[in-house]
Amino acid sequence: MSFNSFGHLFRFTSWGESHGPGIGVVVDGCPPGLAISSEIIQRDLDRRKPGQSRYTTQRREDDLVHILSGVFEDERTNGLRTTGTPISMLIENTDQRSKDYSEIRDKYRPGHADYTYDQKYGIRDYRGGGRSSARETAARVAAGAVARLVIPGVTIRASLVQMGPHKIDYANFDWAEVDNNPFFCADPKAAALWADYLDEIRKSGNSVGAIVEVVAEGVPPGWGAPIYGKLSSDLASAMMSINAVKAVEIGAGLDAASLTGIENADEMRAGNSGPYFTSNKAGGILGGISNGDPVVVRFAVKPTSSILTPRNTVTRDNHDTEIVTKGRHDPCVGIRAVPIGEAMMAVVLADHFLRHRGQTGRDAGIGFPPASEHL
Amino acid sequence: MSFNSFGHLFRFTSWGESHGPGIGVVVDGCPPGLAISSEIIQRDLDRRKPGQSRYTTQRREDDLVHILSGVFEDERTNGLRTTGTPISMLIENTDQRSKDYSEIRDKYRPGHADYTYDQKYGIRDYRGGGRSSARETAARVAAGAVARLVIPGVTIRASLVQMGPHKIDYANFDWAEVDNNPFFCADPKAAALWADYLDEIRKSGNSVGAIVEVVAEGVPPGWGAPIYGKLSSDLASAMMSINAVKAVEIGAGLDAASLTGIENADEMRAGNSGPYFTSNKAGGILGGISNGDPVVVRFAVKPTSSILTPRNTVTRDNHDTEIVTKGRHDPCVGIRAVPIGEAMMAVVLADHFLRHRGQTGRDAGIGFPPASEHL
Amino acid sequence: MSFNSFGHLFRFTSWGESHGPGIGVVVDGCPPGLAISSEIIQRDLDRRKPGQSRYTTQRREDDLVHILSGVFEDERTNGLRTTGTPISMLIENTDQRSKDYSEIRDKYRPGHADYTYDQKYGIRDYRGGGRSSARETAARVAAGAVARLVIPGVTIRASLVQMGPHKIDYANFDWAEVDNNPFFCADPKAAALWADYLDEIRKSGNSVGAIVEVVAEGVPPGWGAPIYGKLSSDLASAMMSINAVKAVEIGAGLDAASLTGIENADEMRAGNSGPYFTSNKAGGILGGISNGDPVVVRFAVKPTSSILTPRNTVTRDNHDTEIVTKGRHDPCVGIRAVPIGEAMMAVVLADHFLRHRGQTGRDAGIGFPPASEHL
C-alpha cells in the first residue's frame, strides 16, 4: 500500500522533490555482512547524473551520496559491512534554480504530471515537477547499487537500442562499447549516427523517444513466483514505474504476437550440466520463473515532454494559453534511463532471490557468500 | 509477499490447479452494500470459458461459479448484497481427463512452465500444467466481475486488435461488434479474415500470437499514486501476470520511442467542464495518475506453446527427445485473454479507486453509491 | 492491506460466515515437498471442534477438512506432498440452525460485534455472528497445522493456565496432562477444581474468562526482525486477533512492570554449545528476536458474551430492550482458544523462519528438510 516503496523482502522507499533540500532512499531487508562503501553507490549514480554531455540536461548536480545508517566497520578489512538494518542514503539538491520554474506555476505542461497531481492532491509543487521529477530516479540507482551486492553472481547490463526511429544493428552489439559513447549504446556505429541525429533534434527545440534493453546474466533457474509474483510481472511493474516509460517487453515481446507457435518455441536439448534452450524468445522467463537463460527486458521511453517549441495548454483556472518549457532538459531522456533500468532489474532480482531462498531454501549458483563467511 | 494475491485495498487471492477438484478465488476489501448475484459473475465467466467455438480449446467446462461467503440477503430487494467481508468463489473442475497428460509427465513441454516449476519446487504437477495452467484465469475473471461493481461509472471493454501479423483497421472499430464474432474483435472485416487464417493455423498443427487492447472510459482524473503505485505500473504488472503475455503498452506504447516531443505532446484546451486533452498519446495516464481520458492498455500474447507439431525437448532426467502436445488447446490463446484483460483492468481500477478515496476523501464522478444509499 | 490475511512469506487468507455454506482458508507460501495429508490437518481441527464435552458449545460440527489444491502425489511414498502453490482448504457448515438466531436480528447483543459491524458496513449478517463468529478460528487451526510442517524442529504446546479467578499451580505443570481433561490444562489438580466451578457457572446462565499460555520450544536464536517485524509484535497481533482476546503477554508480561532491573535481568552463562540464559523473564525474545529459549506467550480471553442471563441492550432502531442469548454457547470460550493459540504461534514462527532464511540464508537448527531431500 506504500506508494513510494518497491519490493518485498528487499524493499526500498524513496522520498524527495526536485527542488527541496534533497532526495533520498531507505533500503530495507538488505542481508547483513556485505561489503559496501559510498564509492560503490557513487559509481552507479555517476552514470545517471546529469550534465555529462551535451545530450543530457545541463543541470549540474554532483549527486554525492551520504550513507546515513545500516552499515558498520568491519575491523578485519577496515571497510564497511551492511548490518541487516535499513540503509538510508541522502543526496542533496545543490543546483535547484527555482526561479526557472516560476513562470509555469499557473500553467500545466503538456505530457507532464502537473495536471494530474493537481487533480489528485489539490496542491501542486510546480518547482521542476516536484515529486514527479525524474530526479527521483537517483534514489532508484542508489537502491539498485545495493541490490547488486546481494546477487554478486548476476551481471546486469543495459544498452540504448533505439533512438527515435533509429534502431541499433544487433550484429554490432558489444557490451564493451556501452561506456564509449554518450548514449550507453552497445552498437558504436549506431551511436555515431545518433550523435548527429540528436544534435539536430536538440537544436530544433524538439526531443525524441528511445528504447532501452536490460539483460541479466547468471540468474539461475527458479527465481520468480506464480501467479501474481511472477518475475515478469514484477519487472513490468518496475520498468513501467520509471518516468516516461510507456511500454515493457520481455524476450520476444510485442513481436511474439506475430509469431506462430512453431517459430516461438524455445526448444530444449540435454547439456552436460543439465537441459538448455536453443533460443531465448522467452527472455529467460517461463511461467513467471527464470529458466537459466539471460533475463531480457526492453522498455520504451517517450520523448521528453519539456521542449522549446510552443505547445497549446491551459492555465490552472482553465483558460487557453501556450507554453514553452525553458528549463534545462534532456533532448532524449531515454539515455539516462539506461542505468535506471539496470537498477530496477537489480532490485527485482535481489528481491526475488531472497524470496526464493526464503520459500525454498535454495541459494546455489549465484556466488552469494554463505552465512559462515559473514563477519 | 503473497504470491497468489493481487491488489491492495481491493485484493484477491486465487488458488487451484488445472486438474484438481476445482479452482477458486477470495476477494477481500470489496465495499459493503453492493448488489451482487451469481448471474453477474457467471456472465463474465461465460465469455472466457472454453469450448465456445472451434477456435478455442474443446475442453468442456461449465465454469459454474458458487459464491460461498461475503454476501447477505437484502430484504428490501430479495437480492444479495456484499457485506464487506471476503467473497469466496468456487469453480469446480468437471472435465479433467487426466490421462491426456500422463505421457508428458517425464518430458518438459517447450514454452511451458514445466521446467521452471520443476527447478523451483523440485516437484511438478504434470496434469495440464497444474497451477501454471490458464485455467487459473477463470479466478481472475470472477474477481474482475466483482471489481466492476465497485466502479459502476467506469466502462471497461476490450478487443483483439492483432492476430499473428494481421492487425485490425481502427477505421472499422466498433465496440458493438466485439460479441458478434468468435474473436472479440471490434473490426468485423478483420474478424472475417482471421477466421480463415486461424483455421489454417489450427489445421497445420500450429498456433499464433495476438494483441489485446483494453479501454476504460469514465475514469476521473486523480486515480493512481506515485511513484511505485502508479496506475500504469500496476496495469503493467496486472497484464504481464496473465499467462503467455510478453509485452504491455500504455497509450502510444512502443511507438512513443519513435516519436518526437512535438508529435507526442497531448496538448490541452479549456473546456466547459474543465481542461481537456486534444489527443491521447498518454493512454489516459500522466505521471502514473489518470488524466480523465480513456485509459488504454495493450498487451501481446505469445502463440500457444502446446502445438501438434513435434518440437525438440528433454526428459526430466536430461535426455534428448521430442514432444507433441496432444491435449485440447486453443490455436490462439489471445482470444480468451480478452475478458481476462478486462477483468485485470477492473481490479486495478477498483483498487485504485478505493486507495484514492482513502487517501484523499474524493470519490465524485464515478457513480459510486454513497454510503447513505447502502442498505 | 488485506484484512482477512495474516503473515508475509507464509501467509493465509480465511473466509466464511458462521451460517453460510462453509468456511475456508488459503495458505500461500508454504514450501514445496513437505509430506501432508487431510489427517494431519484434521487432528488439529478435532481438538478445536465444538461439542466435545459439556463445557463447550453443543453445536455439532464434524469440521471435516477438504484439501482442494496445493498438493500432489509423491509416487515414492504414495502420500501427498506440498507443491509450493496455494493450499486451499474447505470446511463445510453442517449444523447451522439459522432459526436460533432469527429473534436477535433486530437487537444488538452486548459484547458482540453486532453493533460495530452494523455501524461499519451498514449491513449485518445476524446469523450467529456471521463473519465475526468464532467459527472462523477453524480456518486458523487448519493453517496452523500446515505451518507446523514448515518448522518440524519446533514443538508448540499450550495450556489453559487460569479460569476465572482460579490459576493453575505451576508446580503441578505437566504437558502430558493437557489432553487428559476437557480444559487443555497442564495442572490436573486445577482441572479437577475447574470442572465443578464451570458447571456452576454454566448452570447459573453465566460464563467466565480464562488465560491461555502458549510455549514454543526449539526455536533457534535469530528469528524475528526489527523494528516493526518483531517476533513479539507479530505474536501480539496474532493473539489479539483471536476472538474475545483482550490482553497479550510475552514472558514476564504485565509482571515486568512491577520488577526492578536486578530482578528482571536474565543473566547469561557460557555453555558447551554456546551462551545460555539462567532465567527466561524475556519469554525467549530480546529486541524482537528469538534468543534460543522457549518462546512464551499468554493471552486473556474474556468471558463468553452470549449468556442466558438477561442484559440491557437496544434495538437496531435505537429503542431500549433486553436480550437473552439462547444459542448453544461455550461457558468458557478460553478452552477452545487453546488449539487456536497454538495455531497462531505456528503461523508466526513459520513465517519468521522463512523470512529469516530469506534475509540471512540461515536455516540450521530446526530440522527443516534440506532442499536436496525434497521430492
Place this chain on the structure above:
Amino acid sequence: MSFNSFGHLFRFTSWGESHGPGIGVVVDGCPPGLAISSEIIQRDLDRRKPGQSRYTTQRREDDLVHILSGVFEDERTNGLRTTGTPISMLIENTDQRSKDYSEIRDKYRPGHADYTYDQKYGIRDYRGGGRSSARETAARVAAGAVARLVIPGVTIRASLVQMGPHKIDYANFDWAEVDNNPFFCADPKAAALWADYLDEIRKSGNSVGAIVEVVAEGVPPGWGAPIYGKLSSDLASAMMSINAVKAVEIGAGLDAASLTGIENADEMRAGNSGPYFTSNKAGGILGGISNGDPVVVRFAVKPTSSILTPRNTVTRDNHDTEIVTKGRHDPCVGIRAVPIGEAMMAVVLADHFLRHRGQTGRDAGIGFPPASEHL
C-alpha cells in the same frame, strides 16, 4: 514484509542507529492539504527527548527535526501544507559519546538485544545498541505527530499509571496533571510518591518497570477491520513493537479473564444520538471495530536493562564474565514511553481512518477537513 515500516495506507519507515549521523523517518500516504510545520512535530518530540529531569537519561540531544520533503508553501497562509507525497524527517545525533560503549563491545548486556542481533546478523553495532536503541522511538513520535493531523477530531492522551509496584488511584485521575510532573502521571499524589521511590531506585543502581495507559477519545464507531486487520490487533502490534514492552491490554485486559459474562457485559441503552454503552470493559473495541467509546490501551514496560549493578553475562566468544552498564540511562524507561504510546495510537488510528474511508466511503464525525477545503 518491510521490517522497518508500520501501517498500510498511512505508513512510516524508520531508519538509523543510536550512534550514527542521525535517525529519521519517511511518512507515506499522508493526505494532502494538511497544515504542518516543524514546530508541530517538534512539540511532540520535545516531550520524548532525554535529559529533561533527573529521572531520564542525561544524554543531551536537542532532537531537532528537519522536514526534507512532502510539504509545500500555502500562499494563502504563508504556512506549509502536506502535498500527499512522502514526508521525510531527519533528526541528527549530536551527543553520541561512542567511547562510553567501547568496553562492552565484546560482552553481551543481559536484557538487551546484543546477543540476538549478533546471532541473527553475524555483525553487531555495539555503539549504544545500534538499531535496537530506544533512540529509534524519536522517529515514531515524529510520525505520530503527522498522524494526529490526519484525525483532528480525535484526542489522544496517555499517562503513566503504574511504576514498579505502585499504581495510581484512578479517583485522582486528571489529564491536566500529566504535564505537571516528570512522570506524565495523571494522578498528582502518585507522582509525588514516585519521585521519592524512583530516586531510591536510581541511587541504588537499579531500575524499575511501569505501565502506560493510552486513551483515544472521539473515534467514531466503525474503524478497524476484521479479521486480521482488527483495530485491537494493530494496536497490540504497535505497542508491542516499542522497546522493552512485554504486555498489551485493551479495555479490561488481563482482568477480563477473572470476570464472569454478567460482570463483563457492556450493556447498551438508547441515547438521543444513537445507542451508547453504560460501561467500557471493551476498551472501545468490539470484534476488532471501534464502538464509539474511548479506545483504551495499556502496555507494560520492563525495567531498564542497563543498570549499575553487576550482572553475570558472557563474552562474544562464550566465556563467563560480569557487566556493569555505565552509560547514561533512564531508571524507568516507561516514563519516556508515554509520548511514544500516544504516537503509535495516532498512527494506528490515522491508518484505520484512511482504510475505513477507502473501503466504505464514510468519514463523518472526526472533523476531517473535506477535500473541498484543501488548498
